[in-house]
Amino acid sequence: MISTRNLPFLAALAIFLLAYAACVLQFPNMLSTRVLGNLLTDNAFLGIAAVGMTFVILSGGIDLSIGSVIAFTSVFVAVVVGSAGVNPLIAFAAVLTISTSFGATMGLMIRFLGIPPFVVTLAGMFLARGAAYLISTQSVPISHPIIDAIQGFYFRFPGGGRLTAMAMLMLLVFLVGAFVAGRTRFGANVYAVGGNPQSAELMGVSVGRTTVGIYALSGFLSGLSGIAYTLYTSSGYSLATVGVELDAIAAVVIGGTLLTGGAGLVAGTLVGILIQGLIQTYIVFDGTLSSWWTKIVIGLLLFTFIVLQRGIVWYSDRRLVEGRLKEA
Amino acid sequence: MNDTHPLLEARGIGKSFLGITALDNVDFTLRSGEIHALLGENGAGKSTLIKILTGVYTRDTGTVKLDGRDVAPGNVAEAQELGIGTVYQEVNLLENxxxxxNLFLGRQPRRFGLVNRREMRRRAQALLHDYGLTIDVDALLSSYSVAIRQIIAIARAVDLSGKVLVLDEPTASLDSHEVEMVFAVLRKLRDRGLGIIIITHFLNQVYDIADRVTVLRNGGMVGTREIETLPRMELISMMLGKELQHVTRDHHALDETVEKSSAPIRFNGYGKRGSVAPFDLDIHPGEVVGMAGLLGSGRTETAFLLFGIDRADTGTAMIDGNEVRISSPETAIAHGFGFGPEERKTDGIIGDFSVSENIALALQARQGWAKPLSTRQKAELADSFIRSLDIRPPDPDRPIKFLSGGNQQKAILARWLATEPRLLILDEPTRGIDIGAHAEILRMIERLCADGMSLIVISSELEELTAVAHRVIVLADRRHVAELRGSTVTADNIMAAIADPSETEAA
Structure with a gap:
């Protein structure tokens, strides 16, 4: 069944496929597993964080702390593993615990102090960034046998492309995220809260638990994204990943999730990530374009999608009114 | 049916908010297999009682027994588990x-921890089939009409709880055909032995579907009656609180010359489809026109039309012999109108603003924002009204939300008096106000009209209307059905006028 609810997702998918086809017509080399593999690897950390952002936006909220949490995570892991010599797996577990409780705390404040998510996560953004500076203002290189092993692990596609551990992690996160959103009670509650928190409460949804869960999940995935980013760059740097939360929001919205909450798909966010990655890849292939064109195209796409969503809402409202007039 | 044991029995229920009593010593008994209507004007305590029964509020005093067991639900989910389900008028289900x-939110069938969509679809179809609905359960709720949504909400509530079903104005936005559809469902549920409580303000519907009624007024219990032996007149008098009194008041009739002269403010054939049927209304200077009618009769809708909040689609408005278009409150204010709305807290005051800012609002709006009132002007304005209306505490800088209802109402009056209006419309000016302030506001109304201002007073307190109004217009079913003047302005004439036309079907 194709409901109007999924129309933005389908539009995003169509745009991606058409754009990819157009790119391939101009640069036939872009149709290679190598390009595809790099596309996934280069955007892995953004994709992981964007899954968390999808849940937040589905619930009608926003999380501005993501970029800072990623930077904090990468610095923390680099310093703890690189300088202190702790086993990376222990460092990963520690940092995921920290980022998850950080997110949960923001969720608690949003719910029980009644502060808008924008304000709470803005404060969280400054806090996490500040904490990252506190640990180190330098770019800290990291090297450890376990990390080298993870970085060196990949599957080879036919054609020379590589599916790296980071890319696999991102795809796994998307898969699990899609299941959680679509097939669990928690996921249903997220959509319910995003639709109308008062109604959801009256229908017996625990809005408090759901809100805390959503921001804890976003915190966890930001931490995971930070780990992927550390693996990707082999270092931790407190000035890195400024504004990544905005890229994540862009991916979520381009992927068809309603910015006001209540409608959208996790799979759409993957398409949103791929569209952003595709634009970057095209610019690399072209070689003459400034990289700022990425921002311009993403800006235009965002406008298009917001207008499209408005149009769909308006259209379905009108159809409903017409339907009622016919009944009468 | 009389011998069936009570399904739900509430005794001596009381509840107050911040020292203001909302419900006092109310008894309520629901049998299984009956539809019980809960009636009363706004502020009577219906919603408070319902919210106590459904776990939204906790009661201060009293006991509630369900099936003979003491219960005290602490939230909606607990009430549902006990067997009490609720369907509200609007915010109910999730359109997205x-x-x-919607039917299975929070209790989705699961397999291996994951929601089993196929099973959910099958059960949803089976559930709705019992209610005579065969619709696509995978379609968004927003693609269905309000009536269908209401039935889905009922199905969910009954499936969840199964003993008591509470409906809070379930038919407010339905047309008559849709109402019949919902009522058919309710009758079927009653025959299955459910106890159903319904809040509605359509008396026709009460007589159509209810077995018994309980009437509340001002937070107190008026009585419970079998509907079959309750004449309409008596029900109305229970709701409005006046025993049929055959007393005619000595009415301060309007000066003859004024009444004979043509009115400076005239509305001809004024109306709006789906809101109020076209009516004629002339208003003389210094006249108090009362508007009576039950909740939902079109009282407030009339005020909205006159003040330009809703736009009339038929008829003309004449002021001093010139035809004018009142298309917004802004133009109404420009023509010298003022309006004190019914929902004081949400529509009247701006809670975080100070008393003096609240008073200055309308005058400022009339002057235009380009010419701001100076701080000194505002202070003078506030001081003079705080003194003349005796607003307490006499502190112009205190946020208005900390004042009592009566003093808030006085500040709203001051806001309009500051603009020196020629017509002031007051919707339920004395609701939620203590007795002392009540009398003061009535005196103020008399003083204002003695000064030549015209007033329209909407009220469900008949005594109030008969005391202050020169003329009373009676509304029922969104029509102006009668006009009483002079010595015919009595409580029983008003009630008779309300009762009589309601034989016809509601629009």
Whole structure:
């Protein structure tokens, strides 16, 4: 069944496929597993964080702390593993615990102090960034046998492309995220809260638990994204990943999730990530374009999608009114 | 049916908010297999009682027994588990979810920890089939009409709880055909032995579907009656609180010359489809026109039309012989109108603003924002009204939300008096106000009209209307059905006028 609810997702998918086809017509080399593999690897950390952002936006909220949490995570892991010599797996577990409780705390404040998510996560953004500076203002290189092993692990596609551990992690996160959103009670509650928190409460949804869960999940995935980013760059740097939360929001919205909450798909966010990655890849292939064109195209796409969503809402409202007039 | 044991029995229920009593010593008994209407004007305590029964509020005093067991639900979910389900008028289900998701939110069938969508769809279809609905349960709720949504909400509530079903104005936004559809469902549920409580303000519907009625007034219990032996007149007098009194008041009739002269403010054939049927209304200077009618009769809608909040689609408005278009409150204010709305807290005051800012609002709006009132002007304005209206505490800088209802109402009056209006419309000016302030506001109304201002007073307190109004217009079913003047302005004439036309079907 194709409901109007999924129309933005389908539009995003169509745009991606058409754009990819157009790119391939101009640069036939872009149709290679190598390009595809790099596309996934280069955007892995953004994709992981964007899954968390999808849940937040589905619930009608926003999380501005993501970029800072990623930077904090990468610095923390680099310093703890690189300088202190702790086993990376222990460092990963520690940092995921920290980022998850950080997110949960923001969720608690949003719910029980009644502060808008924008304000709470803005404060969280400054806090996490500040904490990252506190640990180190330098770019800290990291090297450890376990990390080298993870970085060196990949599957080879036919054609020379590589599916790296980071890319696999991102795809796994998307898969699990899609299941959680679509097939669990928690996921249903997220959509319910995003639709109308008062109604959801009256229908017996625990809005408090759901809100805390959503921001804890976003915190966890930001931490995971930070780990992927550390693996990707082999270092931790407190000035890195400024504004990544905005890229994540862009991916979520381009992927068809309603910015006001209540409608959208996790799979759409993957398409949103791929569209952003595709634009970057095209610019690399072209070689003459400034990289700022990425921002311009993403800006235009965002406008298009917001207008499209408005149009769909308006259209379905009108159809409903017409339907009622016919009944009468 | 009289011998069936009570399903739900509430005794001596009381509840107050911040020292203001909302419900005092109310008894309520619901039998299984009956539809019990809960009636009363706004502020009577219906919603408070319902919210106590459904776990939204906790009661201060009293006991509630369900099936003979003491219960005290602490939240909606607990009430549901006990067997008490609720359907509200509007905020009810989630439009962004499918029908099946709405029916099973929070209790989705699962397999291996994951929601089993196929099973959910099957059960949703089976559930709705019992209610005579065969619809696509995978379609979004927003694609269905309000009546269908209401039935889905009922199905969910009954499936969840199964003993008591509470409906809070379930038919407010339905047309008559849709109302019949919902009522058919309710009758079927009653025959299955459910106890159903319904709040509605359509008396026709009460007589159509209810077995018994309980009437509340001002937070107190008026009585419970079998509907079959309750004449309409008596029900109305129970709701409005006046025993049929055959007393005619000595009415301060309007000066003859004024009444004979043509009125400076005239509305001809004024109306709006779906809101109020076209009516004629002349208003003389210094006249108090009362508007009576039950909740939902079109009282407030009339005020909205006159003040330009709703736009009339028929008729003309004449002021001093010139035809004018009142298309917004702004133009109404420009013509010298003022309006004190019924919902004081949400529509009247701006809670975080100070008393003096609240008073200055309308005058400022009339002057235009380009010419701001100076701080000194505002202070003078506030001081003079705080003194003349005796607003307490006499502190112009205190946020108005900390004042009592009566003093808030006085500040709203001051806001309009500052603009020196020629017509002031007051919707329920004395609701939620203590007795002392009540009398003061009535005196103020008399003083204002003695100064030549015209007033329209909407009220469900008949005594109030008969005391202050020169003329009373009676509304029922969104029509102006009668006009009483002079010595015919009595409580029983008003009630008779309300009762009589309601034989016809509601629009």
């Amino acid at each position: 979810l499918t029908v099946a998701e």
